[in-house]
Amino acid sequence: MSLTVSPQFTPALDPGFVPAVLWNRAYAAKVANDSGSRKLDLALVRTDGTAFRWSGTILAADPANDVLTIKYVERLVKFLLWQKGGSRILVAGAPDVAIALSEIYSESGLRKFDRDFIGTKIFGEPISVKAVRSVEELPEENGAAMSLGRNLEGCRIGFDLGGSDRKCAALIDGEVVFSEEVVWDPYFQSDPQYHIDGIHDTLKRAAAHLPRVDAIGGSSAGVYVNNEIR
Structure with a gap:
């Protein structure tokens, strides 16, 4: 299954290009019309115990939807890993998504580079993915804030x-x-x-x-x- 996305402008050198924001809007519209849509919660946990939380809605678990949902979540997780950082991905509400992400971030998976760079090189361990039984098992979002600089005297x-x-x-x-x-x-x-x-x-x-x-x-x-x- 694919989504029909028609950008207003088509790049001459890459006519097949689809801006992520338009694809995401189309996916969200499909989710809004899906009576079986479900809640997905993610936690990116770092080795120092800090964590980032994300919550959203995805299509119902159905073979006809799986390709779209995995594409949506895979792109989302990759973005969050580079934006927020973390080496342990916890998934609540969609065990099938957790299985797919585990394969994608495996040693031979599609995101092997991210697994090694974000995980091993930056956080000291390969990226891992784990499904939890309920959102209550996810850690609360927490992060350390540090004030830097602001010293102008002298x-x-x-x-x-x-x-x-x-x-x-x-x-x-x-x-x-x-x-x-x-x-x-x-x-x-x-x-x-x-x-x-x-x-x-x-x-x-x-x-x-x-x-x-x-x-x-x-x-x-x-x-x-x-x-x-x-």
Whole structure:
């Protein structure tokens, strides 16, 4: 079974493209007209005990609906894993969906990359999927909030190491007194000294506009969990 979705505009280079938002609306409309629709609750649990909860409605369990429902939930779970994070997926209200997700996120499944990257690399364990008997067995949503930065007093330097240029700024009590971008080419430079010299040059350029340096902050790409680089 498929859904009929007709975008207003058709991309010339990808005429078969269907925006996810339109497909999801079509699925939701079908669910609204399904007298056997059912509640689905998900929990993404992280290794530190925090959890994210999602709740919604899906089509009735029926072979004619399964392809659509699995596509909907698979896309949803993939998005939530990358948006919220987690390595343990708990499913309430649809054991058939849990079975399908287990296969999709298995060692040889369609989402093997996500299983290894989000699960093993970031959270230290492969992504697992488990069906629970009722929504009451799902953990409550909880997450840690941390206030970062907001320290503007004194003489500070901020820098960003981009793929094509280095950016830096010098501030005194929150006021920018110097900023610049310097072109560089780090991607193709295998000598660590090239990178060290570039960073030192950027910091010295900014420091020259300050009476002293109280703090230095640099931007970082990548994933950090509980203050650890993953």
